[in-house]
Amino acid sequence: MRENDPDDRYSDYPDVSLHGDEPVECPSCGQPSGSIKCYNTLILLFIWFFVVWWPKKDVGCPSCIRGKIAQFCLINIVTANILWPIIILPWSLVLFCMSFSQGHSSEIQAILRDTRRGEW
Numbered sequence: 001m002r003e004n005d006p007d008d009r010y011s012d013y014p015d016v017s018l019h020g021d022e023p024v025e026c027p028s029c030g031q032p033s034g035s036i037k038c039y040n041t042l043i044l045l046f047i048w049f050f051v052v053w054w055p056k057k058d059v060g061c062p063s064c065i066r067g068k069i070a071q072f073c074l075i076n077i078v079t080a081n082i083l084w085p086i087i088i089l090p091w092s093l094v095l096f097c098m099s100f101s102q103g104h105s106s107e108i109q110a111i112l113r114d115t116r117r118g119e120w
């Protein structure tokens, strides 16, 4: 008989990495996608020495999230003004490149994993 190993307590759960890319409905367009992304963006308002920002999470399938990244990039041209090329443009380019990666983003995988554990 095998001893109860405390490090073995997660062996009852399925390996989520094997199922992590199962299609999930995109919250924006409703289409099932195995590549839902959740990215942190913000609206940055910069007026001389005064800076304020409103963080938000954008979620969607690759085509929806690219639209939201474009929106994030364009809105902040006006509000972030001189900070736009320093903060917003590089941030947008990184998110845009990340949107081409396969599979759900790590935050979505964590939500799916927690949801599955709750069902067991």
Ligand SMILES: [Zn+2]
Binding pocket: 026, 027, 028, 029, 030, 031, 060, 061, 062, 063, 064, 065
């Ligand atoms: Zn979508």
